[in-house]
Amino acid sequence: TRRSRRPSLSPDFVEALRAVVGAPNVSTATAVREQHGHDESMHPCAPPDVVVWPQAVGQVQELAALCHRCRVPMVPFGTGTGLEGGVNAVQGGVCFDLSRMDAIAELSLEDFSVTVEPGVTRKALNKHLRGTGLWFPVDPGADASLCGMAATGASGTNAVRYGTMRPNVLNLRVVLPDGRLLHTAGPRRQPRKRAAGYDLTSLFVGSEGTLGFLTQATLRLHPLPEATAVTVASFPSVGAAVACTVQVLQAAVPVARIEFLDEVMADACGRFSQMELPAAATLLLELHGSRRSLAEQQQQMEEIVQQNSGSSLAWAEGLDEREQLWSMRHNAWYAALALRPGCQGYSTDVCVPISRLPDVVVETKQDLQASGLTGPMVGHVGDGNFHCILVFNSQDPDEAQRIHAFTQRLGRRALAAGGTCTGEHGVGLGKRALLQEELGQEGLDTLRSIKAALDPHNLMNPGKVL
């Protein structure tokens, strides 16, 4: 039935695509299609039939209208750094690689806002902002495109203080599946708040390419902190590290980052980055503020860590020293892979209410052990979100099966604890069954009726989320 879904993917259709964007911006080469048919996920590659590189929003509209008329599936592509198979063209069709639309416009220092096209990554934006005193804090680790981060509902280490993508997107310019142009907050608008009709911006953030193409995002910027300090604390148990986190939040310490590593991950990270890090439940903490407020935050933090039997704190305040600590954290993925050279990695992504985090983490560690799996943990513990970086031999069917069973159990454990199967990576291909359990039939039916209303022919990134 795949063939029946794209009756028009003929030479004429490809010629029509070329007429819109020019022949050099259309490719049917196998290598190119395979590059675009999978992201950094463990899902097998599903290449599109053709890849196009539109250069302007009008071209995206024309291409979408063409695909819409011919009922050809469309898959948006940013940097391919997603983790849940979001760019896999499971029904074939046209991959829209938007990376060549990379303008940064309308930077307003007074309004703390900027507008970016899909080719702009978070690092490119922050480089552009250098010297302005402003920055964009959402940091999912990878140097993802900002529109892709909006599409996924990304967050990461700074979310506990600065929020996820959703509150940091003021407006989106969307090409709808039939080629019409929608501005989710109205054309050229960017008030800091609004109560004017349903919140379309929040609807498209996290829609994973299933409702339309995000061809521009207006983002909320934040003032750069005057001073920053980073520290590491070891704890006797997961429970102590989480109790410390809750007390930090209750004391209203405006912590910028509070990252958890379990003892396996702390050990792996220390060895990988050649730093001394005890094999213990660990928190990596970052504080932002004026110099004076930083001193107070540091003192509060020291007291709370001590109350929870944490190690004494040494503070890194210089840029190099801080970056060294964070590169250790950002290399957690590679540190985990180094535990079993030649193996593949997959990151789980559950998020639970913080009160349930110690139990869920401890049960998950027991499950890993009972399953004979390697899966060191890192977590955005201030949000209750943690990842097991599973390292496994994908050529071993038995181990692959155990990995699958483990991730299903972990998802259900999070659901039973009042949490979600995905805090920040999205549903993509692999979590659709869990999503149904999470939302219930009425929830899923509601999502489906919204999808059917906005994409009645199911052409936008079909097979994902729903």
Added chain:
Amino acid sequence: TRRSRRPSLSPDFVEALRAVVGAPNVSTATAVREQHGHDESMHPCAPPDVVVWPQAVGQVQELAALCHRCRVPMVPFGTGTGLEGGVNAVQGGVCFDLSRMDAIAELSLEDFSVTVEPGVTRKALNKHLRGTGLWFPVDPGADASLCGMAATGASGTNAVRYGTMRPNVLNLRVVLPDGRLLHTAGPRRQPRKRAAGYDLTSLFVGSEGTLGFLTQATLRLHPLPEATAVTVASFPSVGAAVACTVQVLQAAVPVARIEFLDEVMADACGRFSQMELPAAATLLLELHGSRRSLAEQQQQMEEIVQQNSGSSLAWAEGLDEREQLWSMRHNAWYAALALRPGCQGYSTDVCVPISRLPDVVVETKQDLQASGLTGPMVGHVGDGNFHCILVFNSQDPDEAQRIHAFTQRLGRRALAAGGTCTGEHGVGLGKRALLQEELGQEGLDTLRSIKAALDPHNLMNPGKVL
């Protein structure tokens, strides 16, 4: 055609309502219907045909299913403190007064969360939270119900620091128009963040009762500040007051409230509350923090106010003194009405990017003068949101016409400045034409297709928003 929309509003239908909730919880008395047919708005009363008081969510579901079967319009009612005609039963039908469902459940101090039914107001919740060290900060002025605040997308004075309703709602239990029960984040779930499918919570926040009944809200709580300080500063111009605000935000002073009063309002508030307040552009500022961080914030604030030619600051730190200052601000509505005794009030609600605020405010003041209207201004200036409290004689058709023309011009002025026609009061009955201009045809069509998908018979609060 009104009659044709409710063919079943017969004695039998009313009897069927009584069978669900018991006869004492159904009223067709004129006085009761009229009480429920308008909120604190300037729209004329449009009474429902009948008012029901369900006592439990199952009853709301049964009543909705009954109305749905008979195609009878349904209007949700909380406290009636809305400002845009949201509860007016313009097509008649059944008003669901949800105030008797008033349970507060599942308070979790570790998770900073609580679950409330529609009868719980923000003051009742904060009273319930006394002694816990937590509070719910969103404060629209009126003691509105929290589910009503969610329905409107309310915000108010604390939003600049704590956000509007949207980021403070974790989950909503919704009765859909046909009586099915939806939990927007899944049943019994409350992770602090999630990336699991379209964000239904954000869709229902601000839906103004047009998509379903909000019968329960799970809210995010915040730690109470250790110390609080309030001050008032006078400025030589609107521009100076706004420039001061921008610098406060750029300096990352975590200001909790930053409220603007124009010289007319400052004068009226001072006289109404018998306090000395110069007739000048004024900022009313509140800071939250630990004692030490408060001292630093106060010093930063003093420097920035001085740089912008503001008056020297005296700080109110005791509860009584602070409440006195805020009661002056909260009485702004009555202070405005006192300018023309016997007249009616109406509050406008535009919100613009902060960089455009001085121009928009100055042009609006000129417009008021040229139109011969009284409309002192208050504003949540940190968000770019301001209100003209128009005081007018509604019996004078000429003045009523000038009021209407002025509010339309003000809405269009905000739109031209990249803003919105409503920052926090909602669209309701009166801003539907402006909403179309704000979103454009594609935006409005998208809202309509969502409405049609979730409420195909247009039974939920018909005539509002769209």
